[in-house]
Amino acid sequence: xxxxxAPPDRIGFIGxxxxxxxxxxxxxxxxxxxxxxxxNADATRRFAAGHACEQPADLKSLGNSCPVVITMxxxxxxxxxxxxxxxxxxxxxxxxxxxxxMSSSSPxxxxxxxxxxxxxxxxxxxxxxxxxxxxxxxxxLAIMAGGEIKVIERIRDLLAVMGKVFHxxxxxxxxxMKALNNYLSAGTLAMTAEAVIAGTRFGLDAAKIxxxxxxxxxxxxxxxxxxxxxxxxxxxxxxxxxxxxAKDLRLAVEIANTEGTPALLLQVLSGIYNxxxxxxxxxxxxxxxxxxxxxxxEESTND
Numbered sequence: 128x129x130x131x132x133a134p135p136d137r138i139g140f141i142g143x144x145x146x147x148x149x150x151x152x153x154x155x156x157x158x159x160x161x162x163x164x165x166x167n168a169d170a171t172r173r174f175a176a177g178h179a180c181e182q183p184a185d186l187k188s189l190g191n192s193c194p195v196v197i198t199m200x201x202x203x204x205x206x207x208x209x210x211x212x213x214x215x216x217x218x219x220x221x222x223x224x225x226x227x228x229m230s231s232s233s234p235x236x237x238x239x240x241x242x243x244x245x246x247x248x249x250x251x252x253x254x255x256x257x258x259x260x261x262x263x264x265x266x267x268l269a270i271m272a273g274g275e276i277k278v279i280e281r282i283r284d285l286l287a288v289m290g291k292v293f294h295x296x297x298x299x300x301x302x303x304m305k306a307l308n309n310y311l312s313a314g315t316l317a318m319t320a321e322a323v324i325a326g327t328r329f330g331l332d333a334a335k336i337x338x339x340x341x342x343x344x345x346x347x348x349x350x351x352x353x354x355x356x357x358x359x360x361x362x363x364x365x366x367x368x369x370x371x372x373a374k375d376l377r378l379a380v381e382i383a384n385t386e387g388t389p390a391l392l393l394q395v396l397s398g399i400y401n402x403x404x405x406x407x408x409x410x411x412x413x414x415x416x417x418x419x420x421x422x423x424x425e426e427s428t429n430d
Contacts, residue, residue, distance in 0.1 A: 129223075129277075132195055132285050134158025139193035139216070141186070141209060142230070143170045145366045146256070147199035149263040150229070150289050155180060157288045162189050186212075190219030195282060196226050202374055203232030203302075207240060222248035225282060229254050229270075231375050234299040234306065235385060237273075241298040250278045251298060254286060255305035257312075260366035266290060271308075273301030306378040313372050313413070314396050315347035319354060320417040324424065334359055353414055363412045370409030372416075373400040 132138070135158055140151045143165040151174065155161055161180040165171045175182050183189040186209060190196060196216055198206050206228050210216045216226075226249060228237065234253070241251040252274035262268045268290030272279050279294055286292045295304050319340070326336045337359065340350040357365045376397040383390035403419035404411070 129281055131281050131283070135160050136195070137162060137181075137193050138285065139164070139183075139189045139196035140199070141165070141189070141197065141216070142199035143167075143174050144199070144201075145260055146263045148174060149260065150199060150256075150268075151180075152178065153266050153288050154285075159285070159288075162193055164189055185214055186216045187214040187219035190216040190224070191221075192219075194221075194224050195285065196220070196224065198226070198228045198230055200230045201371060202230065203228075203236045203240075206230050206232055207236070210240070211243075217244070217247065217249065220247075220249055224249055225278060226251045227254050227282060227286075228252070228302075229256055231255050231305050231309070231371065231378070232302050233378055233381060234273075234301075234303040235381060237302050238299040241274075250275060252278055252282065253298060253301040254292075255301055256290060257305065257308055258290065262290065269293065271295050271301040271304040273303075274298045302378070303382055306375050306382060309372060309375040310379040310393055310396070312348065313376055313400060313416075314392065316349040316353055316414065317396060317399060317416055317420065319345075319347060319349040320358075320420050323354070324417075324421060328424075357412070357414045358417050363414045363418065365412055365414050367413045368409060369400070369407060369411040369413045369415050370404050372413040373397070373404040376400050 137160045138154060139162045141164045151161060155178045162183050163171055163174055163180050171182055200206050237253045244251050252272055254270050254272040256268040256270050258268040266289055270286050270290045270292045272292055273295050276294060283292055295301050323333050323336050327333050337350050337354045340346050357363055379393055380390060380397050383393060403416045406419055407415050
């Protein structure tokens with residue numbers, strides 16, 4: 128088996144947003160030498176100011192200097208652009224370098240990208256994450272890895288710095304699992320919101336509703352974490368954008384349509400989040416879907 132990557136190996140890390148920044152921080156803290164890049168030059172400079180890392184002049188240079196490159200970007204089309212554009216990452220990569228896409232990307236698109244990279248002898252692992260900013264900071268993310276097991280074993284210790292690694296299956300399966308996980312996450316949030324809204328209209332106390340749900344069969348991550356932390360205080364600042372959740376639901380719809388599986392609830396839920404994104408904007412927090420559902424009461428009252 129090929130040698131595993133371990134500190135102080137040089138790792139390329141692209142995407143220093145809400146999730147990427149703490150993930151990259153953990154890799155530096157573990158002893159890896161990072162070469163970092165973000166489309167927002169200020170984000171790159173801020174990260175570099177607090178960490179010993181390299182700032183390559185361009186993406187091709189980053190690819191040329193790193194045997195492993197991680198992307199943590201908003202969606203798959205951006206990943207593809209970063210990798211395959213003129214003077215992109217792939218232009219600098221050497222054969223048998225490993226690409227790890229930790230973004231939430233289309234599983235269908237990931238399979239197509241992997242096939243193109245295979246012609247260049249560059250394996251692609253899709254390894255999206257779940258757990259939010261808090262678990263990104265703690266290094267306790269759930270990492271859903273799709274790809275050849277022999278490749279994943281080479282990078283398992285590297286990924287384990289950021290969380291618990293699950294080998295899901297072949298390339299694309301990690302992104303499929305992430306989309307389906309976020310379908311359930313989005314669904315429980317919206318259903319909990321509807322229950323709380325109905326309950327408060329009836330005269331129940333919102334905090335008491337959540338307390339009882341968490342002692343009952345209706346509990347979920349939404350009731351145990353999102354409502355107490357972000358909804359009841361009305362901060363709506365979980366750190367995961369509404370637009371990204373809407374996008375992940377569209378990816379889940381894509382999976383269901385591709386495989387011909389039932390998607391009755393999924394279609395409705397995706398429509399709710401798409402409309403919430405249209406009304407509140409891409410950058411609103413995913414927990415702002417509660418505010419969108421609340422606004423429907425006002426609309427019906429004014430009709």
